[in-house]
Amino acid sequence: MDYSKLKVSELRQRLRDRGLTTKGIKSELVSKLVKADKMYQQTNTKVSLKQLITANGSTRPEHKHLLSDRRERELQRQERASLTLWRKPLLTTYYFWLEICVIIVGWGHRLWLNKKKVSFGLSVFLLLSIICVLDGPHQEYLNSTWAKLSWCVYWIGLGILSSVGLGTGLHTFLLYLGPHIAAVTLASFECQSVDFPQPPYPDEIICPKEVPEGAVITIWNVISKVRLEAFMWGAGTALGELPPYFMAKAARLTGEDPDNEDYAEFESFMENSGEKQKDFVTRLKFAVQNLVQRVGFIGILACASIPNPLFDLAGITCGHFLVPFWTFFGATIIGKAVIKMHIQKFFVVLVFSEHHVETLVNIVGTIPKVGAMVQLPFKEYLEGQKAKLHHKPGTYSKQGTNWLSWIFEKVIIVMVMYFVISIINSMAQSYAKRLQGEQSKKYRDK
Incomplete structure (x- = not known):
């Protein structure tokens, strides 16, 4: 079809019908429609286009119906893709809450269908709760087991978020596991030991009071120290x-x-x-x-x-x-x-081993004009981190916020916010897909 003969208002209406953006001059609008038509012709069908054309060049009726269904689904995908918080905030939020309600009702229905399993699970949970509340020598083992289990579940959950993400992955290695390994590395070389007091480790890292003379920290010592959390994070990504x-x-x-x-x-x-x-x-x-x-x-x-x-x-x-x-x-x-x-x-x-960090800081200082200015906060940050390692638990007072820490905190906030927004968009689009499926079913029934 020659779209150049249509008016701008007609072109924009056709783009709206396909869920595409309507900004731009007439030539750009025409180009968008032409590209959309090419995409429809190359729609991912289980029956290739070569198989849709018979020897005499005509299309079989059943293939026509199949191709129209594929094109309809592609249009529906484009329509769902336009359902985002920055394009349709009210409708997206509304569909998001409706999808949550659908999920809650669905899980409630599944639990009702499995009453025996749910009753057994609640009984076991109640029994374990009673055991945890009762005083006795078993409390020490329970607390230790619970701390280890929650630590493993935490990293497995972050790994799952990294690879699934409900539409977009949260880069939990860069935000959580990587900084944790870096902190343990810096602490290990500063303390000349990986035997951090536990507790407070892993919630807080402080140097042990006594360190054997002549102790040498190697890369393999640090790798062994963070092996559990790294393995659990990797297992979470595999589950995802x-x-x-x-x-x-x-x-x-x-x-x-x-x-x-x-x-x-x-x-x-x-x-x-x-x-x-x-x-x-x-x-x-x-x-x-x-x-x-x-x-x-x-x-x-x-x-x-x-x-x-x-x-x-x-x-x-x-x-x-x-x-x-x-x-x-x-x-x-x-x-x-x-x-x-x-x-x-x-x-x-x-x-992040000690000599490499010092070398990196020195290299930063050699940058012309801005080197000294950038090097100073790096040194202050490293000195602050080292000072934290030599205090008693609960006695360290924060001396102010370094701009590197401030930037990292804001980056984490932005990435987490983007992740949450992507979840909202994904769930809203999932509900829109439900509605489209119901409408298509009603149309076929007619």
């Missing part, structure tokens, strides 16, 4: 990779389209696997897919053992080709929680 795997596996077994953007992208890869790809990212995605598909356990292990933002595609590939669960999850947890975490720990510990 399961939803794409189960989604793709269910779609393959049932034959139903899950209407998921990542799965649609995977199907597009499958259709275009024989074509030569020029884009580097696309070639990289094909490489991950082929490695997982052809090599199996070793391929999954290789993809999981290196920082790989495309690992979701590996999970979808394993689910689509019905790779056994323990083959996928076993390789994933070994790669992420053991191999990759040791690589990341080694890098962080190496960078």
Whole structure:
């Protein structure tokens, strides 16, 4: 269709109908519509476009219906994508709360259907609560076990948030685990020991009162000190990779389209696997897919053992080709929680070891004009951190806020806020998807 013959108001109306932005001059509006038409023609269908055309050039009726359904779903995806707090704040917030209500009702219904299991679980919980309240020598072991368990659950939860994120991952390694490893590293070299008093460690790090003469701290000592939290965080990231795997596996077994953007992208890869790809990212995605598909356990292990933002595609590939669960999850947890975490720990510990930090601060001071100005707060921050290590628990008074700490705190706040906003958008779009499914069902019933 020649969109250039339409008026600007008509072009904008067509863009609104497709959930696209309407800003720009006429040529830009025309370009957006042309690109949208091309995208519709290349919609990710289980039946390729070559199969939709018969020998005489006509389209089969059943294929017409299938193609129209695919285009309708693509329009619905675009409409849902426009449902964000910065575009439609009131509607997005309203759908968000409705989705929460739907989830609560759904969980309540599941609990009601499993009354026996729920009753058993409540009985066990009540029994454990009574045991925890009663005084006795067992309290020491309970407190120790509870502290260790809560510490592990905390890092597993952060790992899950990093890889799932309900639409976008929260970079919990950069925000939490990385700084924790860095703090332990700095403290270890300052104290010449990793035997921090417990408690207050891990809530607070202070140097032990007595340190053996001639004690030498190595990188491996620090790595061993943070091994538990690093492993739990890595295990959490492995658990977060399961939803794409189960989604793709269910779609393959049932034959139903899950209407998921990542799965649609995977199907597009499958259709275009024989074509030569020029884009580097696309070639990289094909490489991950082929490695997982052809090599199996070793391929999954290789993809999981290196920082790989495309690992979701590996999970979808394993689910689509019905790779056994323990083959996928076993390789994933070994790669992420053991191999990759040791690589990341080694890098962080190496960078924040005492002599490397001092060298870095000296290098900052050699920067022309601003070096001395930037070097001073770095030195103050390191001196402040070292001073905290040599005080008694509860006696250290904060001497003011360093601007480096202030910036880091604000970065954390911004990233957490963005994460929360993404959750709200994702849940609102999920409710919109429910409404679209109900409307489509009513239309088909008619």
